[in-house]
Amino acid sequence: MSDQSNYNPSDDPINGLKPLSNGDGFSLPIASHDGLRSHDFSEAIMANGLPLEETDEDDDDEEVDEDYVAVDHDDLNEYPYWLRRPPVRQRSKLDDLYPFVQVLTESNVDDCVLVEEAFPEQERCSREKFIYRLGRCPELCLGLFTLPILSEDEPKPRPTLVGHIIATRTASPYVTDKAMELPADWQTNRSTMVDGEIVGHDETGRSIAIHSLAVLREHQGKHVGSTLMKAYIQRIREAAIADRIVIIAHDHLVPFYQSFGFENRGPSKCQFGGGGWTDLVLEFSAE
Structure with a gap:
């Protein structure tokens, strides 16, 4: 699949948010509907034109980078080491992917279905849900892509989606089963309410409910998940578009989300995928 035009719809603002990407010059193709969470850290991508903040793991490297020496112009030849030494930070596995982040759209449904296979089958987002979520609130869905460096005579390949975050809005301070559901009439009605609660995406909700943070199996362990979450x-x-981000996770992943500032709010009432989840909340209003 390829897009032969010069117009890239991902360049347009989506619901007031400018698409996020540092992969300028590469267009994601448009396709029809038919057509790990991992504990990682990295500084390899750019967000809104600014480098991501360093994690604690890189603090020692930062201190070393500040080790400069003042050199008088007359003595330049006496300091070849200081002037020529290579960067201290070691190249990571993530660097080898030449990654960039981009808002997802309905054209990425097939890519997301493939990435979602990282989860147990009962916990995966269905293709129909991807169509619904990427069509209804693409500004809340972000992907990390890889595109190798090419020589001038090589054709541009289609970027590969390595990991994604899929989310919707909810009025609840936690992820609920109704927020996780696909409205039965989503193709005909903009909003569906059952028992006083909006099913699926609630456009007025002030909580961003993350439904999926997934990474292709072959790229897990390369700092993709934490880079994308960061x-x-x-x-x-x-963007100041919400009061909080909420997510549910199994117990062994709670420390991963806590490392980003999420608070453990105890067992979740959500029974999606068989239950056994923990509620985690990252509040913005208190910051």
């Missing part, structure tokens, strides 16, 4: 949090915080 970029996503920074984007939502700077």
Whole structure:
């Protein structure tokens, strides 16, 4: 699949948010509807034109980078080491992907279905849900893509989606089963309410409910998940479009989300995928 035109719809503002990307010059193709969460840290991508904040793991490298020496112009030849030494930070596995982040659209449904296979089958988002969520609130869905460096005579390949975050809005301070559901009449009605609660995406909700943070199996362990989460949090915080981000996770992943500032609010009432979840909340209003 390829897009032969010069127009890239991902360049247009979506619901007041400018698409986020540092992959300028590459267009994502438009396709029809038919057509790990991992504990990682990285500084390899850019968010809103600014480098991501360093994590604690990189603090030592930052201190070393500040080790400069003042050199008089007359003595330049006496300091070849200081002037020529390579960067201290070691190249990571994520660097080898040449990653960039981009808002997702309905053209990425097939890519998202493939990435979602990282989860157990009962916990995966269905293709129909991807169509609904990417069509209804694409500004809340972010992907990390890889595109290798090419020589001038090589054709541009289609970027590969390595990891994604899929989310909707909810009025609840936690993820609920109704927020996770697909409205039965989503193709004909903009909003569906059952028992006093909006089913699926609630356009007026002040909580961003993350339904999926997934990474292709072959790229897990390369700092993709945490890099993507870090970029996503920074984007939502700077846009000031919500009071909080909420998510559910199994117990072994609670420390991962706590490392980003999420608070453990105890067992979740959500029974999606068989239950056994923990509620986690990252509040913006208190910052």
